[in-house]
Amino acid sequence: MVQVSNHMPTAELQALDSAHHMHPFTQGAGLRAKGPRVITRAEGCWLTDSEGERILDAMAGLWCVNIGYGRKELADAAARQMQELPYYNTFFQTTHVPAIALAQRIAELAPGDLNHVFFASSGSEANDTNIRLVRTYWDAKGQPDRNVIIARWNGYHGSSVGSGSLGGMKGMHAQGGMPIPDIHHINQPHWWNEGGEMSPEEFGLARARELETAIEQIGPDRVGAFIAEPVQGAGGVIIPPSTYWPEIQRIVDKYGILLIADEVICGFGRTGNWFGSQTMNIRPHIMTIAKGLSSGYQPIGGSVVCDEVAEVIAGVEFNHGYTYSGHPVACAVALENLRILDEEGIVTRVATDTGPYLKEKFESLADHPLVGEARIVGMMGSIALTPDKASRAQFAAEAGTVGYITRERCFANNLIMRHVYDRMIISPPLVISRDEIDTLIERAWKSLDEAHARLKDEGLM
Numbered sequence: 001m002v003q004v005s006n007h008m009p010t011a012e013l014q015a016l017d018s019a020h021h022m023h024p025f026t027q028g029a030g031l032r033a034k035g036p037r038v039i040t041r042a043e044g045c046w047l048t049d050s051e052g053e054r055i056l057d058a059m060a061g062l063w064c065v066n067i068g069y070g071r072k073e074l075a076d077a078a079a080r081q082m083q084e085l086p087y088y089n090t091f092f093q094t095t096h097v098p099a100i101a102l103a104q105r106i107a108e109l110a111p112g113d114l115n116h117v118f119f120a121s122s123g124s125e126a127n128d129t130n131i132r133l134v135r136t137y138w139d140a141k142g143q144p145d146r147n148v149i150i151a152r153w154n155g156y157h158g159s160s161v162g163s164g165s166l167g168g169m170k171g172m173h174a175q176g177g178m179p180i181p182d183i184h185h186i187n188q189p190h191w192w193n194e195g196g197e198m199s200p201e202e203f204g205l206a207r208a209r210e211l212e213t214a215i216e217q218i219g220p221d222r223v224g225a226f227i228a229e230p231v232q233g234a235g236g237v238i239i240p241p242s243t244y245w246p247e248i249q250r251i252v253d254k255y256g257i258l259l260i261a262d263e264v265i266c267g268f269g270r271t272g273n274w275f276g277s278q279t280m281n282i283r284p285h286i287m288t289i290a291k292g293l294s295s296g297y298q299p300i301g302g303s304v305v306c307d308e309v310a311e312v313i314a315g316v317e318f319n320h321g322y323t324y325s326g327h328p329v330a331c332a333v334a335l336e337n338l339r340i341l342d343e344e345g346i347v348t349r350v351a352t353d354t355g356p357y358l359k360e361k362f363e364s365l366a367d368h369p370l371v372g373e374a375r376i377v378g379m380m381g382s383i384a385l386t387p388d389k390a391s392r393a394q395f396a397a398e399a400g401t402v403g404y405i406t407r408e409r410c411f412a413n414n415l416i417m418r419h420v421y422d423r424m425i426i427s428p429p430l431v432i433s434r435d436e437i438d439t440l441i442e443r444a445w446k447s448l449d450e451a452h453a454r455l456k457d458e459g460l461m
């Protein structure tokens with residue numbers, strides 16, 4: 001038997017990885033040729049790889065490690081819970097203390113009357129739950145035809161068949177028979193790419209009104225819900241124009257459809273409030289949560305449901321659930337994570353201290369010749385790469401070419417920054433310090449300089 005460990009040479013680990021490990025959202029053959037970077041440890045905002053390099057993680061893993069890496073309290077909470085009750089389900093009229101405690105705490109933190117939690121192990125699962133919740137809700141209310149859910153192109157809601165259908169990623173829909181029936185997509189409020197001659201405010205209104213048009217076309221008695229991320233994350237950190245959400249809220253209220261806020265990224269402090277719905281001032285009936293709920297230390301997600309919807313669902317037998325719904329270890333770890341976020345004032349710090357500091361520094365990247373706009377809310381931000389700021393031009397090369405080149409320069413400079421097409425995005429741990437923010441911006445600037453030089457050399461700009 002091969003003993004795989006941190007002490008193996010990188011090349012051997014890479015060879016075994018290539019032989020046996022299939023990577024998500026990756027072209028396997030390309031990765032095999034290049035070899036993945038092997039991450040061995042992490043502390044705070046810093047990763048260490050198998051070559052001993054220290055890398056600043058400006059993505060908090062996959063937007064999830066809100067309290068930073070290496071918090072021993074979470075490991076202790078997991079160990080305690082594993083010894084006391086490592087697993088039990090909540091299907092057949094049983095419950096346990098970690099699930100009770102976490103549901104109660106989430107209800108306390110969530111806005112309005114979002115007082116009920118249906119647990120899952122991921123954002124994808126939680127959004128699958130939401131599809132079933134919405135359709136079961138309308139069915140129980142005697143309106144079974146109200147099964148259409150409206151979502152947005154370039155939204156991201158997960159990678160299962162249901163959640164991937166809600167998402168508006170055409171590349172995902174092209175593989176494996178998505179979307180499922182009765183999911184309808186409207187356009188996104190992405191002013192930089194799609195706003196044309198309109199002002200951001202005009203464009204925000206126009207894009208919100210596509211919801212009303214869609215409801216009228218499909219039929220108000222057919223539409224059950226609208227789902228959206230308060231701020232699109234995986235689509236490229238698209239912060240909507242100020243006019244967008246108020247208009248969406250008006251339309252949702254007018255037609256009495258359910259509003260689902262997918263808070264998988266925005267939740268738990270990312271935008272400077274506990275939830276993105278508070279930052280955008282909207283009143284969802286259901287929120288999807290995951291990621292920052294446990295800071296990624298355990299896989300856990302859920303649907304947070306308002307009183308009325310929960311009451312209607314309580315009237316039927318809801319034939320839905322996962323073996324790991326409310327997993328006690330995941331719940332115990334999430335609770336400890338929420339305690340730290342709260343007691344250490346981490347969410348407040350994002351709102352009033354390090355968030356504003358990061359905003360000032362991050363927005364200064366817009367002075368770089370390769371950057372058109374730099375926008376950020378709380379600790380999620382993006383910059384648009386462009387050959388011409390004034391006209392918001394796209395590069396002649398295939399979309400994503402320049403983003404990828406820039407991402408590779410960041411990687412080489414030990415900074416994890418992701419690209420979505422030709423937008424560069426950040427979502428660092430919420431505990432990032434001012435010094436670390438300075439390092440982030442220095443490395444980003446250096447990487448942009450290098451990418452810029454290379455683009456000129458190669459005639460791409």
Ligand code: PMP
Binds near residue numbers: 264
């Ligand atoms: N919703 C949003 C807004 C997300 O960003 C993600 C993951 N990036 C998901 C849902 C899916 O979550 P998971 O990967 O945990 O299934």
